[in-house]
Amino acid sequence: MATARVHESPPTAPPSTPAVARLPLAVVAAVTAALMLVASANYGYFFDEAYFVVAGADHLSWGYFDQPALVPALAGLAHHLAPGSLVVLRLPATLAAVGGVVLTGLIARELGGGRLAQTTAAAVFALSGSVRVAHWLATYSIDPFFWTLIAWLLVRWTRLHQQGRAADGLLFWAGVATALSLQTKFLVPALWAAVLLGALVFGPRALPTRPALWWGALVAVAATVPNLVWQVRHDWPYTRMSEVVALEYPGTGSFLWQGLAGAGLLAGALLLLVGLARLVVARELAPWRYLGVATIALVVAFIVLQGRPYYLFSLYAVPFAAGAVALERVRWPAAARWAGAAVALVSVAVSLVSLPVYPKRVAEALPDIPLVATAKQYAETEDQLKPLVQTVASVYLALPPEQRGHTAIMTDSYVFASAVDLYGPAQGLPRAYSGHRGYFYFGHPPEVFDSVLFIGTPSPAVGAAFAATTPVAEGFATLYSGRKGPWERLWPGLRSQ
Secondary structure: OHHHHHOOOOOOOOOOOOOOOHHHHHHHHHHHHHHHHHHHOOOOOOHHHHHHHHHHHHOOOOOOOOOOOHHHHHHHHHHHHOOOOHHHHHHHHHHHHHHHHHHHHHHHHHOOOOHHHHHHHHHHHHOOHHHHHHHOOOHHHHHHHHHHHHHHHHHHHHHHHHOOOOOOHHHHHHHHHHHHHHOOOOOHHHHHHHHHHHHHHHOOOOHHHOHHHHHHHHHHHHHHHHHHHHHHHOOOHHHHHHHHHHHOOOOHHHHHHHHHHHOOOOHHHHHHHHHHHHHHHOHHHHHHHHHHHHHHHHHHHHHHOOOOHHHHHHHOHHHHHHHHHHHHOOOOOHHHHHHHHHHHHHHHHHHHHHOOOOOHHHHHOOOOEOOEOOHHHHHHHOOOHHHHHHHHHHHHHOOOHHHHOOEEEEEOOHHHHHHHHHHHHHHOOOOEEEOEHHHHHHOOOOOOOOEEEEEOOOOHHHHHOEEEEEEEEOOOEEEEEEEOOOHHHHHHHHOEO
C-alpha cells in the first residue's frame, strides 16, 4: 500500500519539513489577538449580532431560516454569561481569527516554507478581511477558521501521503471540522465537491478512497441531522436564502474586486495571485495542485451562483501559504527587498486604519480613503440600534394605555425586531414580531393583540389583514387595527423573504 502511494504522483514533495517557526507565529498571533480584543470592545452591536443574541437567548433552536445553530447558540451563551459585553460576545470570533493566522503559517510549513514563509503567510492572513470581519460575531467571521483548518489537514495529509506515510486520521478530523462548519453555514459541501473533483483529476486519486475520509463525512452528516430535521419540518426555509443572497449580488466585477481587496491591500492581493498561480503551475507544488484548482473552481461557482464576496475569505489560507513559500525561495535584489518592505508597510497601515481599535471620536475623524473601508465606517454604522429603539419607544408609549394593552409591535425587518427585543425591555417595550426572514419562525403575537404598531415601510400585506390603517409617524410607524381573523390563519401570509 505504501509503495502504491509513493508511485501515484511525482515525488516532488519535500523529503523533510522545516521546523515550526514557533516564536514568530506566536508573536503574530499575540498581536492579532490583542488588536482584535481591543476592536471587539468597540463600538456597539452590529445588527446581525443583535439578531444572533435574540435568536440564541430567546429562541434557541436546532435550526433557523438563515443559518444553522452554532452562532446563535454562542451569542445566546455569551448574553447569559455576560449580558451586554461585546468582548465576551465576540470572543469566539477573536479565537477563530487567531486560529486562522496560526494555521496559515502551518500550511506554509507543510508546503516547505521556512521561518520567513510561515511568518509572512500568517502575517498576511492577519491583515486580510478574514480577520477584520472577526470584529463581529457572525457566521462569516467563524466559518473561515473551519475552512482553514480543513485546508491544513488536507495539505498535511497530502504531504505525508506523498512521502508514503500513513496519516488517514487527518482525514477523519477534517470530517469533524466539516461537522462544525456545517453548524455555522451550509457552504462547506461546495469545498468538498471542488476538492474531491480536483483530486480525481490531478491527484492524489487515493484521497476519495480513504475510509477515514468517509467516516469523518458520516460524523458531519450525523451532526447535521437535527438541523436537517428542523429544515424539513419548516418546509426547507434555508433554500430561500439563495434568493436573498442573489438579490444582494454586486456584479461579477465588484465581486472579484471585493474578494481581491479582502485579501488585503497591497500584500494580501499580491500574495493571493502569486500563490494561486504557483499552486496551478509549479512542479514542486504539484501534489497540492488539486487545492489550487479547487480554489479557482469555487470562485467561479460563487460567481455563477451569485454568492456574497465574503465567501472568498475562507479561501485565502492556501494561496497565501503557497505565495509566501515562493517568495521565500527567490534571491531578491536589494531594490526588490526595499520595494517589498514598502508594500508591507503600506499593507500594515491600511489594515490598522481599517480596524476599529480607536476611540469613537478618533474613528469618526478619520479621513475617507479611496478603496479602503476605515474604522470610520464602523463608528458611524454600529450602535445605531439604541437610538432606533428610543424612537420606537417614544411612538409606542405615546399610544393611549388602553390601546397599548392590545397592540403588538411588529416590524418590516429582523433588524428592527431584534433591536426592540434587545434594548426594548429597558424602555418599557414588549417583545417584537416580524414576518421577515428568521423572525417569522419566532412566532406570531398572542390572540389578545388585535392591533399592531408596525415599524418600517407600511406593508400592504399587513394592511390587508386589518380593517383600519392609521399613520403614526410618517414613513416610520403605522397603526393597523381591527384584525380580520385569528393570527394562526393570518400569519403565513405575512411572511417576507
